[in-house]
Amino acid sequence: MTNLDVTDEKSTGVQITGKGIRTGEEYLAGLRDDREVWTKGKRVSDVTVEPGMNRGAATLASFLDRQNQDEYRGCVTYVDDDGDRCAMAYKRPTSVEDIKARGRAYYEWATWSNGMFGRTPDYKNASVMAFAHATDFLAQGTKGNTDFAKNMVDFYDFARKNDKVLTHTLVNPAVNFQQAAAGKFSDQVALHVTKETDAGIYVTGARLLATLGPLADEIEVFPSTVLRATEDNIPFAFAFALPIATPGLKLLCRDTYDHGASNFDAPLSSRYEEMDAVVIFDNVFVPWERTFMYGQPELCNQAFGATNAVVHMMHQVACGKLAKAEFIVGLLCKIASASGRDEDLYTKGLIAEVMQMTESVRAMLFSSEEQAHEDEFGNFIPLRSPIDTSRNMFPKMYPRMLEVLQLIGSSSLMATPAEADFNNEMTPHVEQYFQLANMESRDRVAMFRLAHDVAISGFGTRQALYERFFFGPPALIASAYYDAYDKEPKMDRIDQLLSQN
Ligand SMILES: Cc1cc2nc3c(=O)[nH]c(=O)nc-3n(C[C@H](O)[C@H](O)[C@H](O)COP(=O)(O)OP(=O)(O)OC[C@H]3O[C@@H](n4cnc5c(N)ncnc54)[C@H](O)[C@@H]3O)c2cc1C
Structure with a gap:
């Protein structure tokens, strides 16, 4: 593993420009970027037209469209303090009724695919909402001037106001079960920090798995709280989020289950192929503004539980x-x-x-x-x-x-x-x-x-x-x-x- 040293890259920062929920077409347009997605031995040039992925993307686009429709809007969205209409799962719950409203929205989303499109965006939206409203927890993180709690709140606003579709990847691959069971990671395969600079960190390694990865806008790379890391795992202890189209970030897909059959012949796989991918980080730069935890395994171990x-x-x-x-x-x-x-x-x-x-x-x-x-x-x-x-x-x-x-x-x-x-x-x-x-x-x-x-x-x-x-x-x-x-x-x-x- 490389020693951690300091250079001075320019941060890409976090832009908060959106006004809440998007249309399906806006979502699809956002997928047409420089993302590096691999399937069937070749790099995909556009996931929205790639056979085996395009119909899943179209399905998710149709779901995002429903957020804008009279029939569903009241259930699956809310209006924030700025007057912007955002996805319901981003709303901070402050009452039992708010929790029930969230439940109704989750259920509504799920009925659109009868639960067969498992990774609808509300799953990750709920998680980001919780992290952003548990700032006391993230504020325990210390790294120079980095304000991890603010970074999380900024990311929450960015994702919420731009109606971003998120995926996440939590699990490091293991080369040795005993080592993994003891909470130790191998830098041969597991995602780890290779370099630290004034502007951020560089990471290399792989993560299992990112459902919806090729069809998401952003990926959260968080620690798994069930696979507890030990104190000697500092280079493996971090939480950050990046656009899928970040240089060096590669998604290696499994075989598709959408073989182009008609809706009659393959009623589910022709519609709900959400795709899973192994995520490979090849010297990927992560600006400090997009990090939420760093170098503190004990904090990382508690993250999902402590924030609820x-x-x-x-x-x-x-x-x-x-x-x-x-x-x-x-x-x-x-x-x-x-x-x-x-x-x-x-x-x-x-x-x-x-x-x-x-x-x-x-x-x-x-x-x-x-x-x-x-x-x-x-x-x-x-x-x-x-x-x-x-x-x-x-x-x-x-x-x-x-x-x-x-x-x-x-x-x-x-x-x-x-x-x-x-x-x-x-x-x-x-x-x-x-x-x-x-x-x-x-x-x-x-x-x-x-x-x-x-x-x-x-x-x-x-x-x-x-x-x-x-x-x-x-x-x-x-x-x-x-x-x-x-x-x-x-x-x-x-x-x-x-x-x-
Ligand atoms: C379809 C699919 C989609 C997924 N999507 C995502 C995703 O979007 N994001 C993400 O981060 N992850 C995703 N995952 C990965 C998922 O988090 C892991 O599969 C899960 O955590 C198990 O880890 P593993 O696959 O490495 O199995 P292993 O850890 O190798 O476990 C294999 C078996 O051993 C058992 N086992 C493991 N450790 C112990 C132990 N200490 N004691 C006793 N038994 C043990 C497990 O219960 C399991 O039965 C996905 C997985 C699948 C199959």
Whole structure:
């Protein structure tokens, strides 16, 4: 690793020029920059036209457009003190009603894709809002004249006023599991500081992973608070944000799941390919104005928890998962009723299991919002434990939901002629042999192609992986849950009973 020395680069600073929510076209125009995105072995010149990415970008653009439409505006936006209309997740909550309004906005966003476009901008907006309103925490950071708290507030205003779409990357790759488990990072692979100057820092290394990275405007590079760093990890301890189109920042994408099929043939992957990318930093310059923490592993370890950003993110996630779970219930019920199996005890029992999971998420969300309370920074937060329970359980629920869909769908998930088969010489056969008691052939094929995209396709399988891991390693999240759980009163009852012996 290079020694940290000082030079004098010019800072790019943070410009706050916008007036709140954008249109989809403005968002797409913003993506046409010098970003370095790689897919299928080549560099992408324009993500908005690149096959396999363009339709996901168009979908997100259509969602941003909805913020401007009468039908949705009141739910998903608010008017700030300057009179600018901004995305609701940026609004600082100061009451239980504010928390519920946030929940309604998150849920509304999620219903637009039935939870299948997982990384809608409200997820990161919520996190930035929380960090920017927990300035006492960031103000503990010290580095010369750098005012980390102000930097965060400036970034919040910049992102909010310009309606930026953010992604984030938290996890360092590991070359050795034991080393990683001990909280140590390897400078062979992990993102680290190589040089420090009057103007900022230089970083090199990789991060896993950035969902939506190629289609985002900005990337937050924060420390993971579940993978705790040790004191000897100072070069790895920082939080900053950069435009995706920053020189040296490279996004290496996985294979796309959008293979250009029609909406009929691939109802989800033709619409909701949000793309994941490994992020490689090749000597990337980060101005001090865009850093929020630096060189203090202990502070970094606490960041998401101490600011309650994680609670706001859990809230967004629980609302999205409710929309997604409801969608799976709807699909299962449609399949059962179309085939007449809605009278079958076994089928009803399987679907009831998914209904119960869905209602559990709803109950946890309700409980959390109803018990929202003020935190130490004067912001309101939903009660953590119910939505933390939801975030721990949903990674197990979702694969089971897909299993139920497979058990009920069975070979019908494979009996999926293409849209073109309704317009060729096979049409009479397809119309004859694919009908169901309560559904015509074309509708049945469309329904099972949807079920296939949910539970079988590459798109659907990636969704299951996403649910298992996107919020962090399940074992570590469960361990953190254990640590945070109010155990004492329960253990006291054991003591009380035993003391009577
Ligand atoms: C589809 C998808 C999208 C993602 N999007 C993002 C994103 O946008 N931004 C981002 O920052 N990250 C993202 N991630 C990465 C995610 O944060 C990580 O996958 C997650 O933190 C797990 O880390 P890992 O993949 O390195 O697995 P590992 O840490 O290698 O874990 C592998 C397995 O080992 C278990 N394990 C790990 N450590 C321990 C331990 N100490 N004790 C016991 N068991 C352990 C884990 O629970 C897991 O089951 C995404 C992941 C996926 C799959």
